[in-house]
Amino acid sequence: MTDIAGRFDHIVLGAGGIGSATAYWLAQSGSTSVLCLEQFDLLHELGASMDYSRIIRHAYNSTDYTALTGASYETWGEIEEATGLTLVTRTGGLDIGPEHRVGPYANALEATGHPCERMDSGELTKRWPQWTVRDTDVAVFQKDSGILDIRAASYAHVALAKSAGVSFVDRTPVTRIVEFPDRVEVVTDKGVFVGRTLSVCGGSWSPMLFEGLGVRNPIAVSHEQVCYWATQNLKAFSTREFGIWIYHDEGETYYGFPVFGLPGTKAGRDEPHDLIDPTTRSWDVREDNLEQVESFMRAHLPEALGPRIFARACCYDLTPDRNFLVDKVAGSQRVSLFCGAGHAAKFASLMGKIMAELAVEGGSKYPIDPFRWDRPAITDPDFASTLVVAGQDMA
Structure with missing residues (x-):
């Protein structure tokens, strides 16, 4: 029985x-x-x-998601009210890259009534001099983007x-x-x-x-990871001075955070190259991934770098x-x-x-x-x- x-x-x-x-x-x-x-x-x-932070945003390149983000923010507000905790910290957020990669984000935001600002590379670096970008890059800023304390x-x-x-x-x-x-x-x-x-x-x-x-x-599964760095420029990368960001390069996508949870910045790569067998997964951090992210940071946000505080591996569960x-x-x-x-x-x-x-x-x-x-x-x-x-x- x-x-x-x-x-x-x-x-x-x-x-x-x-x-x-x-x-x-x-x-x-x-x-x-x-x-x-x-x-x-x-x-x-x-x-x-786990970890301290995840990006929360209205900015997506499809109205399938921007049609849901308002309800997501409202739901988190209900949980904050029920617990007295602050779960969402609004910092503003940037999507940066070539026009054909970034433009759809502004289009989807505008189509669903989420305000945003489009800007060229000159306006971007004038407002956030922490950035070094290509002259041909453009950016979309959305004020409600921020950090979810996951x-x-x-x-x-x-x-x-x-x-x-x-x-x-x-x-x-x-x-x-x-x-x-x-x-x-x-x-x-x-x-x-x-x-x-x-x-x-x-x-x-x-x-x-x-x-x-x-x-x-x-469903497929991929190995992913993030890293925190002990920047010496804490104020320049504080949540009052700097927001979350996503950089849409031609072959890779990178994302990152201001100082939050730890006295350091955080970034990672978001293009699932490394599909794995979930039954034999490893939580070991992969040095080649870290070196690629740090190379990006040296080129675009050099003052955010410092000694590594720690890196953490995780997995994505992925549909095709x-x-x-x-x-x-x-x-x-x-x-x-x-x-x-x-x-x-x-x-x-x-x-x-x-x-x-x-x-x-x-x-x-x-x-x-x-x-x-x-x-x-x-x-x-x-x-x-x-x-x-x-x-x-x-x-």
């Missing part, structure tokens, strides 16, 4: 940024029987939801969810998921947890859970078109999945709310049709991946 460890209305897999938000919003929906399973320690540092946000969702009665069980890896007409069974070494619905928010571990669902795995996947799993009535494609932290609370809506109501009031399961990027095994194609850079 199957060892039933517990029965719940709703089960969430993963207690990171998205999973903890999903658990909280399920409780807010009125659900009184919610379980969140975590394979590691609760609020561990191996996933994508570590505090994850802690906040867990605390709120616990206070609302959500059960968290950590150190419990899932070995198999089986869906039946009237339930979903989640198999672990602590027994089988049975739920009416299941929300999979496993990030880069999600690909390992598809076998029991009988569907093709559409680098767009979100938020939907019921193909053929399923009870299992939903979220894939953030390496740029979801800024949307974490909103996506948790949407995942809760999918579980409770079967659909969402938010405009998520572009991120459905039945698009070619997910269903067509011959879809031409755009993971490293210019224009799909989503830092």
